[in-house]
Amino acid sequence: MSSNKVYLRAIIVYAAYIVVLSQLQVTLPEWFNFSGSRPDLTLVLVILSGYLFGRMDGALVGLAAGFMRDMFAGRALGLGMLLLLYAGLLAALLLRQSFRRNILLSLFQVVWITVLYELVVTGVVFLVPMLPDVTYEASHLYGLMLQRLPGQIGANLLAAVPLVLLLHFMGPYRQKSSFEDNETRRHEA
């Protein structure tokens, strides 16, 4: 398949996943939860894209999914893009070198990047209070975060299982390739 077709297929598949999952995420009813937490579908998609298909895929999917997240439910524009960009990059860089495309380890990536994501978002809420005279102590905010963290990890893991299979069998690349692999092959040729 020519590289243009590879790109086109990847863009279309990623766009479909981003649109459907980001819309689904803000539509899920209250009863659809695991220990009170609903799955963060776009975060899981970004982590898996980065881990399975490389840093370029992780970063670009992170930026696009982050924009949708900012547009749909963010207090301001930009934070979702920034967070998901780094989530995609981290998922691509760590563990991938030694354990490339190991499906079980992709679930481990989901766990620890979810933890990291929650830590950062809680830090941002601490640093940017919306009412000038109402501030919360960082320890208090992190305490609340720890209470909901197990549920969030569980919900994200449950979402990751079907999503990793979808990306594996109906993913952006027909063979075991990615933008980066494709680029490498072209350079080698």
Add this chain to the structure above:
Amino acid sequence: MIRLSRFVRNQVFFLVVISLLLLAVIIWSFLPGSPLNHLTSPFSAVFTPVQERFNAAADQVSGFYESLNEGMALRDENRDLRLENAALRNQVAQLEEAGRQYEQLKDAFKMKDQFAGYDLIGGRLLTREIGTWFDVFRIDVGTTDGVTVTETLTFAVVDAQSNLIGRVLSTDAVSAKILPVLHEGFAVSGKVNEVGGSLLRVRGDIDLKPQGLCLIDQIPANATIEIGDEIVSSGIGGLFPAGVPIGRVVNVIEADARDQRQAWLEPYAQLDELETVFVMIGRAVE
């Protein structure tokens, strides 16, 4: 080797530039009335109809799920509702007559409705919150409907019973983000709904939000506040019209200093069940 290090340096450089750009976007778009929020307009125009389809599909799935759970209960409830419906029809006929008499009296005495100075623009709920920071919801009303947020101007959002839901945080051409009353960034000047009722502040609180409650603070030392008191907006500050029902006091927390007292408020609006909301636009500001 040199090529590789240059490649890595280039990538790091781009990452730093993108990060700085996004930080600037965050700060700028956080300002009320920021024009950056209009960047989402074309995307909102495309995704709003898609979101409406998603919502309709989700409603059908939820309805099916609930009907499976509640099939038996629904049958009994349906029988009761038919009886209630008959009684209500009778009541409606009486109220229609009373309404006609009220309109005549209103004309005669030049009375004004409570919110006569405001236009209500109805909108449908498009999206719900995702999690921390991503915790506002979106409706299909935007600047094309006359809802434009500036540094000094925002709008109250109410439900079909005129209960306060929140305020408009930002808008693009076809959609608006709403900061709900339970959000820790929301605050409104309120008062106890009685003659000479005390002024106080109602705000969202991060600890009470999971219980669906708001916090009341800034209660004057000489004020009397009790469980069951109704709290309405005071109109002070000019952002919200006076008299919009907010909720009822469910707990009063005494303190050593009387001006440090706090109370918990249960909002009337059922945020989880919202589908349609109304933005209140003062006619003077049009």
